[in-house]
Amino acid sequence: MQTNEIMRAENVTMRFGGFTALNDVSVSFPVGQLTAIIGPNGAGKSTLFNVLSGAFPPSEGRIIFEGTDITGTPQHAFAHKGIAKSFQITNVFPELSALENVRIAIQAMESQFDIWTPRNKLKEMVERANELLELVGLNKHRERLASNLAHGEQRALEIALALACNPRLLLLDEPTAGMSPEETVVMMDLITHLASERTVILVEHKMKLVMGISNHLIVLHHGEFLAEGTPDEIRTNDEVRRVYLGQGDH
Amino acid sequence: MSDIPMSNGDDTQVSGRKLAGLAKSVARHRVVAVLAFLFVFPLIIPYEALAVNILIFGLFAMGFNMVFGYMGVLSFGHAAFFGIGSYATGIAMVHFGIPWLPAIIIGVVAAGVIAMIMGGMAIRSRGIYFAMVTLALAQCVYYLVYQMSDWSGGEDGLTGVGAGDINLGFVQFSLFDPTAKYYFMFVFVAIAIFFFSRILNSPFGAVLEAIRENENRAQACGYNVLLTKWYAFVISGLFCGLAGALNALHLSVVPIESLHYHLSGQAVMMSLLGGMGTFFGPFVGAMAFLLLEDIITTMTTHWPLFLGIIFIIFVLFFPKGIWGSVLHWVKR
Amino acid sequence: MNITIELLALQVFTGLALGSVFVLLGIGLSLIFGLLTVVNFAHGAFYMLGAYVGVFLIGLTGNFWLTLALVPVVVGSIGLGVERFLVRPLYGRGIDYPLLLTFGLGLVIVEVVRIIYGLDGVPFSTPKELSGATDLGFGYFPTYRLFIIGITAVIVTGLWLFIEKTSFGLVIRSGARDPEIVRVLGIDISRVWLIVFALGTGVAGLAGVLSAPMRSVIPDMGTTVLVEAFVVTVVGGMGSLIGAVVAGLLVGMVVAVTSLVAPELADLSMFVLMALVLLVRPQGLFGKKGLMG
Numbered sequence: 001m002q003t004n005e006i007m008r009a010e011n012v013t014m015r016f017g018g019f020t021a022l023n024d025v026s027v028s029f030p031v032g033q034l035t036a037i038i039g040p041n042g043a044g045k046s047t048l049f050n051v052l053s054g055a056f057p058p059s060e061g062r063i064i065f066e067g068t069d070i071t072g073t074p075q076h077a078f079a080h081k082g083i084a085k086s087f088q089i090t091n092v093f094p095e096l097s098a099l100e101n102v103r104i105a106i107q108a109m110e111s112q113f114d115i116w117t118p119r120n121k122l123k124e125m126v127e128r129a130n131e132l133l134e135l136v137g138l139n140k141h142r143e144r145l146a147s148n149l150a151h152g153e154q155r156a157l158e159i160a161l162a163l164a165c166n167p168r169l170l171l172l173d174e175p176t177a178g179m180s181p182e183e184t185v186v187m188m189d190l191i192t193h194l195a196s197e198r199t200v201i202l203v204e205h206k207m208k209l210v211m212g213i214s215n216h217l218i219v220l221h222h223g224e225f226l227a228e229g230t231p232d233e234i235r236t237n238d239e240v241r242r243v244y245l246g247q248g249d250h
Numbered sequence: 251m252s253d254i255p256m257s258n259g260d261d262t263q264v265s266g267r268k269l270a271g272l273a274k275s276v277a278r279h280r281v282v283a284v285l286a287f288l289f290v291f292p293l294i295i296p297y298e299a300l301a302v303n304i305l306i307f308g309l310f311a312m313g314f315n316m317v318f319g320y321m322g323v324l325s326f327g328h329a330a331f332f333g334i335g336s337y338a339t340g341i342a343m344v345h346f347g348i349p350w351l352p353a354i355i356i357g358v359v360a361a362g363v364i365a366m367i368m369g370g371m372a373i374r375s376r377g378i379y380f381a382m383v384t385l386a387l388a389q390c391v392y393y394l395v396y397q398m399s400d401w402s403g404g405e406d407g408l409t410g411v412g413a414g415d416i417n418l419g420f421v422q423f424s425l426f427d428p429t430a431k432y433y434f435m436f437v438f439v440a441i442a443i444f445f446f447s448r449i450l451n452s453p454f455g456a457v458l459e460a461i462r463e464n465e466n467r468a469q470a471c472g473y474n475v476l477l478t479k480w481y482a483f484v485i486s487g488l489f490c491g492l493a494g495a496l497n498a499l500h501l502s503v504v505p506i507e508s509l510h511y512h513l514s515g516q517a518v519m520m521s522l523l524g525g526m527g528t529f530f531g532p533f534v535g536a537m538a539f540l541l542l543e544d545i546i547t548t549m550t551t552h553w554p555l556f557l558g559i560i561f562i563i564f565v566l567f568f569p570k571g572i573w574g575s576v577l578h579w580v581k582r
Numbered sequence: 583m584n585i586t587i588e589l590l591a592l593q594v595f596t597g598l599a600l601g602s603v604f605v606l607l608g609i610g611l612s613l614i615f616g617l618l619t620v621v622n623f624a625h626g627a628f629y630m631l632g633a634y635v636g637v638f639l640i641g642l643t644g645n646f647w648l649t650l651a652l653v654p655v656v657v658g659s660i661g662l663g664v665e666r667f668l669v670r671p672l673y674g675r676g677i678d679y680p681l682l683l684t685f686g687l688g689l690v691i692v693e694v695v696r697i698i699y700g701l702d703g704v705p706f707s708t709p710k711e712l713s714g715a716t717d718l719g720f721g722y723f724p725t726y727r728l729f730i731i732g733i734t735a736v737i738v739t740g741l742w743l744f745i746e747k748t749s750f751g752l753v754i755r756s757g758a759r760d761p762e763i764v765r766v767l768g769i770d771i772s773r774v775w776l777i778v779f780a781l782g783t784g785v786a787g788l789a790g791v792l793s794a795p796m797r798s799v800i801p802d803m804g805t806t807v808l809v810e811a812f813v814v815t816v817v818g819g820m821g822s823l824i825g826a827v828v829a830g831l832l833v834g835m836v837v838a839v840t841s842l843v844a845p846e847l848a849d850l851s852m853f854v855l856m857a858l859v860l861l862v863r864p865q866g867l868f869g870k871k872g873l874m875g
């Protein structure tokens with residue numbers, strides 16, 4: 001076991017009925033770095049993401065976080081462990097304001113079952129929510145209903161929600177999905193900034209995007225581990241090129 | 251506006267519209283507003299029995315609305331809480347001679363216990379499956395109580411639940427006096443409304459809305475959604491149990507229909523008709539429902555037909571309900 | 583009371599007959615849920631409608647077999663109209679709305695029947711060919727109930743073939759309202775919705791007319807049946823047809839045997855079964871975990 005790893009998947013296999021999405025995948029994620037999980041469509045990236053982020057436990061294998069086995073931990077416990085995620089399809093609270101969206105995410109860490117204190121007394125949470133909104137560039141939209149935000153703004157809100165629990169590990173599933181080129185640049189800058197403060201694991205299928213910002217890459221193919229290394233190593237890896245050239249470059 | 255995070259916050263400029271300003275002011279002081287309205291209510295309604303009904307069923311619908319309107323979970327088993335509240339209070343008074351105040355508390359607690367058990371069994375059923383499971387579980391309670399006819403009176407219901415004269419020391423009145431009965435019930439309902447508003451405005455209330463808006467996201471943020479749903483179910487059961495307890499005193503009998511799923515359906519209909527997820531909606535809905543019933547039953551015996559058609563029309567075209575539509579129109 | 587093996591065996595058959603009706607109800611409910619994600623709260627009303635349409639057709643034709651064939655067609659056609667004009671507009675909205683609509687619809691259907699036929703029951707006699715009892719070896723058993731067991735088996739087999747062997751069936755098997763799968767197969771998805779709803783309500787109507795000689799035909803007969811149908815689907819697993827079959831028969835037998843051994847508990851026995859399933863396997867015996875949400 002490497003002491004500078006934050007998370008590790010050990011012999012993870014995931015089956016859905018008769019279909020094996022992940023087959024005996026063992027990967028390690030270094031702490032403090034930005035690791036991207038890449039691979040052609042159908043490689044199992046999203047499934048691995050879901051297993052790592054706690055959406056469901058693997059059919060076989062273990063997930064180790066900071067040295068502790070967290071396999072089978074229920075989803076709601078992940079945020080409290082310091083692991084946060086953003087979803088591939090935007091998953092915010094539609095009919096709440098952007099501010100309330102983030103405030104509620106922050107509240108999850110502090111108070112779930114208080115039935116007495118009026119919400120407007122929770123000033124620190126609102127302040128912190130405002131800070132996060134500013135970080136992702138949404139402070140002028142704080143009163144807007146999340147459903148009324150533009151797509152790129154909603155993706156930014158996703159990130160803010162993930163940051164609310166002050167995670168040591170941030171898992172992002174295709175954060176730039178559906179974004180315009182301008183929005184993508186803004187998002188990538190934000191992610192790079194976030195990666196300087198915490199460990200980030202990113203799932204992306206747009207190769208060009210991740211090559212520029214990742215420290216470490218993990219390549220999956222047909223649900224199996226194919227290769228890992230720095231962007232340069234992966235770029236020159238024959239197997240990877242064969243797999244990707246067959247699919248066309250993004 | 252930002253220090254009271256209202257779930258309907260948006261930055262539409264509604265300048266100068268007195269109506270909008272009034273509505274917002276009313277919403278901010280919603281407890282006072284609804285209590286003031288209910289206080290003068292008997293003066294508007296032709297006869298007190300109807301007013302008491304609206305009070306009691308408004309409370310019932312309000313309790314139900316916590317789970318349905320605010321948390322977004324459809325239960326078809328809330329008659330169990332109303333009915334057990336009624337029966338527990340009635341049995342305490344009739345079979346054990348317990349005075350009215352402890353009897354009401356017993357009713358509320360009993361309803362809470364039933365909610366804990368039912369909730370524990372049903373809570374892992376997700377989505378609309380939950381509606382089916384809660385209906386079946388509540389109907390089980392119906393059959394149980396029906397069978398225990400020595401205690402419950404079976405098909406004929408529990409009779410003789412009379413408090414008669416209430417002696418509070420500083421004031422004395424008889425529950426046979428309709429006006430006195432209304433204000434007696436009003437005290438309980440007022441306290442309940444205060445607590446209800448407080449709970450909705452608390453961090454817990456915010457979690458309910460988060461679950462309604464996006465359960466998966468709430469989970470990913472770190473909320474124990476299953477446990478929260480269970481708590482909400484139990485709290486809701488307590489309010490509905492109080493409504494049932496009051497109903498026992500109001501009617502002096504507990505009819506077996508208090509446990510039947512038709513009553514659960516009534517809670518659903520009142521909530522939708524009035525406006526789900528709004529504070530005043532349940533009372534508006536109870537009022538609309540009971541007034542309509544009162545009027546239409548004088549003209550025909552086929553009230554359920556009209557009710558069904560009206561409900562279908564609302565489901566198709568006015569899902570926000572009366573009050574919800576008013577709020578929506580006012581916010582434009 | 584002396585409970586002999588013969589008595590028990592007869593009661594098992596009673597359970598099978600009772601269970602057969604449950605199977606038909608459960609199948610209809612599961613079909614509609616499996617494809618449309620709609621819990622049909624009017625299912626009991628359609629069952630009752632089937633009995634009354636049966637009464638009407640028997641009065642008209644005097645022929646039981648013709649009535650039996652026509653009732654599901656009539657009730658299914660009503661179901662068709664309901665899906666097309668009342669339920670379909672609600673698919674885009676939250677998952678609760680179609681359910682709520684069917685609930686209101688149930689009230690309307692029951693009241694319409696009350697208006698036409700009044701509150702008192704209507705007689706429906708067992709057809710002559712099927713009346714009387716058959717000797718099963720260990721005792722005599724009402725022939726009509728044997729008929730119910732038999733015809734349910736036929737219908738279940740027919741449905742199974744339809745679902746396993748046709749392209750419509752393929753769509754039903756692949757589950758939820760996903761237009762993509764269906765477009766690939768070249769089928770108009772809205773037609774499948776129509777057919778499934780018609781099928782589900784038609785089978786409920788059939789269950790109603792089959793039950794008519796055994797239970798009293800009153801407008802309220804659907805009220806308890808709805809609960810029974812729900813219990814069966816909770817036990818079997820929502821959206822699972824084999825679950826409906828197994829659970830229907832299981833519930834029928836549990837109720838029948840309990841009414842022999844401990845009659846006061848007969849009504850409650852199915853709920854005890856349901857409670858056990860909820861505690862041990864909340865998705866039902868054949869249900870998929872996390873399917874609904």
